[in-house]
Amino acid sequence: MPVLVIYNPVCGDSNAGTFFKDHVFPLLHKFSITIDKTVCTESAGHAGNTVVEFLQTHEEDTSIILGSGDGTLHEIINAISSITFKKTGERVPTSAIRFVLVPCGTANALYSSLFPPDDDESPSYRLKSLDAYLVGSSATPLTLAFTTLSPSSTFSPPLTTISAVVTSTALHASILHDSESLRKEIPGIDRFKSAARKNITRWYHSSVRLLPTSIGRVEIYDPNTKSFIPHMDSCEGDPNVEMQGPFVYFLSTVNVDRLETNFAISPLTRSIPPKHTSLDLVIIRPNRDPVYNTQTDIQQRRVLFANKTAQVLSAAYQAGNHVNLRYGEDGEVITGGNGLTVVEYIRCGGWEWIPEDIDEKAHLLCSDGTIFNINKGEKAVCVASRPKENAGFSVYVPKEVLIQ
């Protein structure tokens, strides 16, 4: 099987080159792995172009040893999916593309979800996917989320972006949008916290439609039974669920239970693994708060609600405990009781986000850290998809980590 090595020298704290020289290449040499091509990326887009060129000439199952964060992986998946393969004339690769992930980025959401960290900062923690590849382990397939943005005119085709980790709007998309400009100033994950503080009082106005999974239902997490149950608005004949805003948080994930080492925003992906092609969706809507209607001053309402959003996000850092938070009688955020859950934790086949024209920020969409703008009067439609057997993208993991 051909082997391609790619690393991004500027991702994370810019140490991918040194890490490959000190740890990755010596291991490949020790196991007598023949490398067909090595590329140290020189700019955004370079990794995607490299892989496309490589596959056009090889067109067989390929292993890519990738030293980067989630953004470069996203770039490669999208580059491959945007071409037509010369030999087969197909838009999707008919062969398998298997990644060895070497986490070198800022957040490394996919890697830290597949290999939950145990405070192990040693090089061996970062070599787990490579070890799996070297001992001939299998690769776990990636579910992908395809988001289509309606075209800006009838003459242009719709734009599709593919996420292997996260697709979001609302607060998370605003954070990613603003944090990019802080990358130089704050290279680590603190730039996300800084951008969160700037955006936390904002509400986003949009209509939402949740789409069923392949079993024909939208499901919601019930903390009483600690299981997913059919959403009360999703029935046989009419499985879609319509939702009105305002929204504070609207974020869906595939393949991951966390976006950073300790930020387990979709923890049920791990504790209750999905049985069908689906994505996990975390929603916060302030109108579920029992005191929502009691303050008349809208600005004051938003500031007060921001404290509750902050409590949810900080609970996500405590092993994903936000999924158990409820409102008390006076709107206080508590664990236990019978109040409405603060978070609506949904498992569904996809969603539609239809932002209100007047709300600029509700038009932002984040796909694995890349930011898109939804045109006025248009919508984003996100659908989960699983690869065909023996095709598509997968990641080498040891046997005990295999998702299926």
Ligand SMILES: Nc1ncnc2c1ncn2[C@@H]1O[C@H](COP(=O)(O)OP(=O)(O)OP(=O)(O)O)[C@@H](O)[C@H]1O
């Ligand atoms: N040599 C380069 N110079 C500038 N940008 C690059 C280069 N190589 C890749 N990139 C771009 O850098 C972006 C970020 O890379 P990546 O996601 O790998 O790291 P990160 O953002 O630090 O990590 P994470 O996504 O885990 O937070 C990607 O969108 C990629 O296109």
